[in-house]
Amino acid sequence: MKFLTTNFLKCSVKACDGSNDNFPLQYDGEKCTLQQNNDIEFNAEFLTNILDRVDWDAILTVAADLGNNSLPREKPVLGTNGDLTEDDLAVLRDLHTLLICTSIVEGQMQCKNCGHIYYIKNGIPNLLLPPHLA
Amino acid sequence: MDRVDRIELGSSMLPTPYVNCDYETVYEPCEDSFLLLDCLEDQQEYLGSRFQDALSVVCELGPGTGVVTTFMMQNGIPTSGKSVYFGVDISPWALEATRDTVRRNKCDGIFMETVQCDLTSCLKPGEVDLLVFNPPYVPAENVPEIPDDAVDRSRWLDLALLGGENGMAVTERLLQQLDTVLSRNGVAYILFCARNHPEEVAERMRNEYGWEVELVIHRKAGWEVLSVYRFSRKIM
Numbered sequence: 001m002k003f004l005t006t007n008f009l010k011c012s013v014k015a016c017d018g019s020n021d022n023f024p025l026q027y028d029g030e031k032c033t034l035q036q037n038n039d040i041e042f043n044a045e046f047l048t049n050i051l052d053r054v055d056w057d058a059i060l061t062v063a064a065d066l067g068n069n070s071l072p073r074e075k076p077v078l079g080t081n082g083d084l085t086e087d088d089l090a091v092l093r094d095l096h097t098l099l100i101c102t103s104i105v106e107g108q109m110q111c112k113n114c115g116h117i118y119y120i121k122n123g124i125p126n127l128l129l130p131p132h133l134a
Numbered sequence: 135m136d137r138v139d140r141i142e143l144g145s146s147m148l149p150t151p152y153v154n155c156d157y158e159t160v161y162e163p164c165e166d167s168f169l170l171l172d173c174l175e176d177q178q179e180y181l182g183s184r185f186q187d188a189l190s191v192v193c194e195l196g197p198g199t200g201v202v203t204t205f206m207m208q209n210g211i212p213t214s215g216k217s218v219y220f221g222v223d224i225s226p227w228a229l230e231a232t233r234d235t236v237r238r239n240k241c242d243g244i245f246m247e248t249v250q251c252d253l254t255s256c257l258k259p260g261e262v263d264l265l266v267f268n269p270p271y272v273p274a275e276n277v278p279e280i281p282d283d284a285v286d287r288s289r290w291l292d293l294a295l296l297g298g299e300n301g302m303a304v305t306e307r308l309l310q311q312l313d314t315v316l317s318r319n320g321v322a323y324i325l326f327c328a329r330n331h332p333e334e335v336a337e338r339m340r341n342e343y344g345w346e347v348e349l350v351i352h353r354k355a356g357w358e359v360l361s362v363y364r365f366s367r368k369i370m
């Protein structure tokens with residue numbers, strides 16, 4: 001499961017929907033096995049669109065869960081005149097490496113509201129609930 | 135059924151993905167799958183212009199073999215180089231098959247993730263721009279329970295087919311989630327068979343919930359009539 005996906009997954013438990021703690025899930029850095037795939041082609045326009053869209057605070061939180069505290073506190077702002085500067089490109093490349101090339105192959109994450117633990121196996125997160133919670 | 139059959143059925147131009155999965159556990163692409171492909175092909179221009187300006191988050195519910203998601207990826211639907219794809223299925227077999235189909239069709243360069251989940255319950259609200267669902271729509275007494283373990287293989291196939299009362303039990307739950315899961319500009323394409331009474335469903339979604347609902351394609355398939363409806367919010 002690619003890092004970017006953590007920006008879209010919340011706890012499946014319905015009762016948690018009213019809470020602000022059901023997103024992002026809390027990733028267990030000790031139990032998560034990360035994999036880096038640097039063969040994925042970098043596409044600056046794609047990354048620009050991703051950056052526009054993501055919840056930056058959630059990215060920061062999950063990155064910290066996984067032991068990465070090097071991201072800027074504020075969402076990077078790219079040059080506004082359409083042309084990307086060298087600095088912009090460097091930012092986008094870093095994000096490409098983190099959001100697209102980094103995946104969690106095995107691991108687990110937990111809802112900060114209800115404490116339910118979800119597992120990632122063979123790169124596939126399982127957010128199905130056991131019958132008594134569904 | 136393969137690509138040639140699909141071309142004979144309609145006037146399709148876009149290539150159909152190559153699919154080769156274990157059909158004892160995963161729903162084999164059929165008339166309904168191909169109707170959805172033809173629908174998306176017809177809607178390609180509409181979707182392209184609707185979503186040209188930004189990233190599109192695409193979610194296929196119940197991708198099964200992954201034929202529909204792979205088709206979208208291959209053909210840049212809704213947009214090329216600006217879309218990310220999520221396949222959300224209740225069946226672990228379907229998710230494996232989907233990943234496999236994406237790979238076989240050389241789409242690995244495109245962002246696609248598989249997630250095991252019941253409908254949209256794990257998706258952050260308001261994020262999905264394009265939702266596609268070919269649900270279990272066959273009327274049946276009940277929607278089958280989720281098999282206890284992945285070992286009980288063929289029972290996963292029942293989940294792909296059986297839709298409870300009027301075949302609408304699963305689709306009905308999804309319709310109730312639509313407002314939560316779709317982005318402001320989001321659209322959903324949902325497949326129905328005639329026994330689902332889709333016209334009544336569409337009317338209810340228009341009147342009670344204020345959705346814009348349009349029949350975009352329909353076709354006779356054996357003794358079934360299949361149709362796809364498009365749901366979006368009314369632009370005030």
Ligand SMILES: C[S@@+](CC[C@H](N)C(=O)[O-])C[C@H]1O[C@@H](n2cnc3c(N)ncnc32)[C@H](O)[C@@H]1O
Nearest residue numbers: 161167196197198223224225252253268293294
């Ligand atoms: C009719 S098959 C469609 C498969 C594929 N999309 C196609 O068109 O060929 C329905 C799919 O929905 C999945 N499914 C059934 N109930 C579901 C649920 N509650 N949440 C997510 N997926 C579900 C099944 O596992 C199956 O893969």
Ligand SMILES: [Zn+2]
Nearest residue numbers: 011016111114
């Ligand atoms: Zn929770």
